[in-house]
Amino acid sequence: MKKLKFILLFSTLCTILSCNDATDIVQPGNLDPSLTFKNMDGLRKNLIGLYGSIPYENGIAFTSIFTDEVAIGVANGGQGLNDGSYGYILNSNSDDAASIWYSNYRCINSCNRLLEGALTVADAEDNIDEYNGILAQARAIRAFCYFQLEAYFSTDMTNPDALGVILFTNVPDYTDKGLPRSKNSDVYALMNEDLDFAEANLGSTPPFDSAIPTFVTGKFITALRARFALYRGDYVNAETYAEDLIASGTLTTSANYAKIWDANEVSYTGEVIFKIEKSINDSRIGQTWASVNTKRTGSPFFEMSRSLFNKFPLPNSASASYDVRKKAFVNLSGTDFSLISPDYVNSEDYVNEDIICINKYPSSEGYNLLNDIKVFRLSEMYFIKAECQINAGNLTGAAATIKALRQARRSTGTAPTPNYANNATLAWADVLLERRVELCYEGHRYLDMKRLGVKADKSFERDKRDCEINSSCFFSNTDHRLTMPIPSGEIQANPAIATQQNPGY
Numbered sequence: 001m002k003k004l005k006f007i008l009l010f011s012t013l014c015t016i017l018s019c020n021d022a023t024d025i026v027q028p029g030n031l032d033p034s035l036t037f038k039n040m041d042g043l044r045k046n047l048i049g050l051y052g053s054i055p056y057e058n059g060i061a062f063t064s065i066f067t068d069e070v071a072i073g074v075a076n077g078g079q080g081l082n083d084g085s086y087g088y089i090l091n092s093n094s095d096d097a098a099s100i101w102y103s104n105y106r107c108i109n110s111c112n113r114l115l116e117g118a119l120t121v122a123d124a125e126d127n128i129d130e131y132n133g134i135l136a137q138a139r140a141i142r143a144f145c146y147f148q149l150e151a152y153f154s155t156d157m158t159n160p161d162a163l164g165v166i167l168f169t170n171v172p173d174y175t176d177k178g179l180p181r182s183k184n185s186d187v188y189a190l191m192n193e194d195l196d197f198a199e200a201n202l203g204s205t206p207p208f209d210s211a212i213p214t215f216v217t218g219k220f221i222t223a224l225r226a227r228f229a230l231y232r233g234d235y236v237n238a239e240t241y242a243e244d245l246i247a248s249g250t251l252t253t254s255a256n257y258a259k260i261w262d263a264n265e266v267s268y269t270g271e272v273i274f275k276i277e278k279s280i281n282d283s284r285i286g287q288t289w290a291s292v293n294t295k296r297t298g299s300p301f302f303e304m305s306r307s308l309f310n311k312f313p314l315p316n317s318a319s320a321s322y323d324v325r326k327k328a329f330v331n332l333s334g335t336d337f338s339l340i341s342p343d344y345v346n347s348e349d350y351v352n353e354d355i356i357c358i359n360k361y362p363s364s365e366g367y368n369l370l371n372d373i374k375v376f377r378l379s380e381m382y383f384i385k386a387e388c389q390i391n392a393g394n395l396t397g398a399a400a401t402i403k404a405l406r407q408a409r410r411s412t413g414t415a416p417t418p419n420y421a422n423n424a425t426l427a428w429a430d431v432l433l434e435r436r437v438e439l440c441y442e443g444h445r446y447l448d449m450k451r452l453g454v455k456a457d458k459s460f461e462r463d464k465r466d467c468e469i470n471s472s473c474f475f476s477n478t479d480h481r482l483t484m485p486i487p488s489g490e491i492q493a494n495p496a497i498a499t500q501q502n503p504g505y
Helices: 009-013 040-051 057-066 095-120 125-153 184-201 218-231 235-248 254-260 324-329 347-351 378-391 395-408 424-438 445-456 488-493
Strands: 070-072 163-166 181-183 272-276 302-304 373-377
Touching: 040 095, 040 125, 057 095, 057 445, 095 125, 125 163, 125 184, 125 218, 163 184, 181 184, 184 218, 218 235, 218 272, 218 373, 218 378, 235 378, 254 324, 373 378, 378 395, 378 424, 395 424, 424 445
Parallel strands: none
Antiparallel strands: 070 302, 163 181, 272 373
């Protein structure tokens, strides 16, 4: 896809930031959809542009800074402190809420424009399979964006009658006055319709039928269904979808695990189900945490939090087994963790001695801090399966599932089998822990705590050295800020939503 990206008028118009509300994106004078798509070639190009508009980075950035994934770095110039996000400040004026809200709605609007404009494509019947496949891509992406909105802005995805988000499938006109929030069940109905259509019409036209993880494939649809079912408490279907993907995939070997993120990632994408491809003219996800590179000389604004770092046990000798994720995720001044002196077996002691630079997105195409954004990975399906097993009371099965994942991340030897002692709370806590380690800096921690904090009897865990700068040490697992506020711009511009702000804001 790096060679297929286009700078399109369509994409530019659909990414204007100065909109007043979720549906006020198309301004007077913009191109009508019927004038945008004359033929299949235009439709193809606009689909490629649509992929470039899929939002995910803003959720990764917000999650890492707001939760317990990072600590203030040695080169911090006020990032996370000036706006209060590192101090758990979240309100209707927060840029993070607005960014996640509007970026997903801009993408939804782009999907709607493609779907409406496709009705006038002259040569559609001559290319019907590809035509339907393109529509399938757009509808799957729309479902994904609605899922993102629901996850952040619905207070309870397990309640079909709870307020969801604004639902629209048309291309808004400038005379539209705004829409109210819909119930979760209504949003879910559209998402399921979109995914059903996508599954039935994905087609066989390359590259959409291929295993290339930068396009919507059948595995993308199954992965989204699995995550969607889990979040809304449909454990039976969530486990079925997760098991389908587990059965058809293989976890990356421990020797190659770090290569999922580095410059050689193209060779080790078997575990990656879907990623948003980033090239040299795109934003660099690694610049969320550093300015230059992932070394201590690279001006790190943020470092890995000590509480997260300490979840990775260090080896007590050069030949000892270790968790390969520490090498993949941390650049500790070039230290080889397999050769750490026994004097530093206690990672809490070692972390006092150095800077813990985040290394999950080191480089790509020869550019530091540039990497593709991993949205769905096979490891997440193991966690989904484990959650479903715990919910069903199968703690032995859940322990075996978690052990299988840990075994794949162990350099040598055999990973121990977790012992939950018939205690579901311990099992939920172990899944939450493993998700924290495996999926750090991938945008999951905030939503994981929203879903699992109470079940696991856990909250965010900031080390005292990381929170002393602003005393932001405690955050309750029942805090209203585990659901995002509707942005103030939406409230002010959209009369239909004025009384539908989330509780606590």
